[in-house]
Amino acid sequence: MNTSRRDFLKKGAVALAGSALLPGAGRLLATAKIKAITGVQLYSVRDDMKRDPAGTLQQIAGMGYKYVEHANYVNRKFYGWAPKAFKQRLDDLGLLMPSGHTVMAKRHWDAAKKDFTDEWKYTVEDAATVGQQYVISPWLDEELRKTYDGFMAYMDVFNKSGELCKKSGMKFGYHNHDFEFSVKLNGRQLFDLMLENTDPSLVAQQLDIGNMYHAGGIALDIVKKYPGRFELMHVKDEIKSTKGEMGGDYESTVLGKGVIPVKEVIDLGKKSGGTTHFIIEQESYQGKTPLECVKEDLHMMQQWGY
Template sequence: MNHSRREFIKNTTLVVAGAALMPDHLFADPKKIERLGVQLYTVRDAMKTDPSGTLKKLYDGGVRHVEHANYIDRKFYGYTAKEFKKLLADIDLQMPSGHTVMTAQDWDKAKGDFTDKWKYTIEDAATVGQKYVISPWLDESLRTDMDGLKYFMEQFNKCGELCKASGMKFGYHNHDFEFTTKIGDGNLYDYILANTEPLLVAQQLDIGNMFGLPGGVAIDIINKHPGRFELIHIKDEIKSATNGEMGHGYESTILGQGLLPVRETLKLARKKGGTSQFIIEQESYQGKDPVDCVKIDLQIMKNWGY
């Protein structure tokens, strides 16, 4: 996720002890429906100018599930929840998950309840057919404020209850700062996982965002926290001619053409990570058309058995 993606997020928002010794099959949930989808941030520019046409192109390219990254003023890409649900249905697409940032301000301390704004967010997610409401950011002011962070993790769990009441699950999506921010003997990501209830708060592990950083190896993270990753953002990474999407020298590319052991990571995620939602996201294209990249990535995933 590059600087513009970080700005996009900011602007639109104004451990299991002994688990590593358990048999891997215990982390697979046979009741979970496995889905392969695409994060629409991959085709962000096209979604700005022609949402309907872009979604149709994705469908024609083999996509059946999408994940949104645009919910502003109770609208998805300019459509109300009911309108966007109909648009998806007309194309025969489903949207099981979506990204909407939850902040500490979405909890009204005086009332001891979520704000109406956040309740509408959950209501609209349910209306459009989501199964997961994913928050993809953690405000900088909370990252080293231990009292504030602890309270915010309680808010995560409360949001899990709120989503559960509507037949959904709340979740969190990582970037890179979770691995560079140290807390005690671990890092911020360890803290988030240790202080959120797995039955209420799903984790969406982005396997590329933290690549190249200490502690940023997805295989190691899955082994360290087995069963915790219901959703995964699938990326491959190459050295960037610029500073890269996350600011540490790498950018995403076509799956299988980069430095990440993507296939091995996904195999472990499926076997040990508890993963059922596999979501492709590519943010850099090396001169290719983003929709064409989606088609190639999707075919590679299908060739790998997804």
């Protein structure tokens, strides 16, 4: 339970992908006229998914969730299932998976060939097979954010990943942590540089409204600054803590129990932020079980009209 999201991504989020691209179910989901959906990031119940993925998914569906987002794609498998088998498992439970997290690392881009490696191509192919609409990278290697020129060059890779995903009827996306709001290059905040140098038609932003708080980011201000840029949100609340998830002073909690004006943020996202995918994520639980927490989170979202 103490594994932080950051450590999890550094140690275990390995993106494995391939060269053949298929126009999978993601194309159908992408063209569906979805006004707003509420889902859950399965990292919220990561230990349960590790122990009993089939049973955990069944409990998630039983709570009333219709959408999930993965955080486990290893050796071309989702939580141990091959793409088609995992999609069938979701179908049997009435679940859809419009988005998923797989880190796009430096090794996935061959600068000499100016092309993605087979690893990343397989990631995109398999995402299409399970019906994703968005292929989201939830991390940026530290080496890629050390220099202005290096970072800017990788923003071009972001756009190229968007072009690759588009061939399979999907869109590339990025999910922030806290460093995007604390690190500066040439006097500019990393997050600003990212939004200014990625094509919004190719690269979606999944705004984690809790992560940024660890670096002083205010979600309401960000949504107002960049209207229409946040197709997805990680819906999260934060409380004071002595063991913050990112080495800071805060950890996530049940929605409505913390310091973030969550309803105000998601309402603004829906109204002017361009947000259609609201994905609940909770990483700390204050003595409750993860499954109890995500059930409470869903009830709160329903009370708010989502």
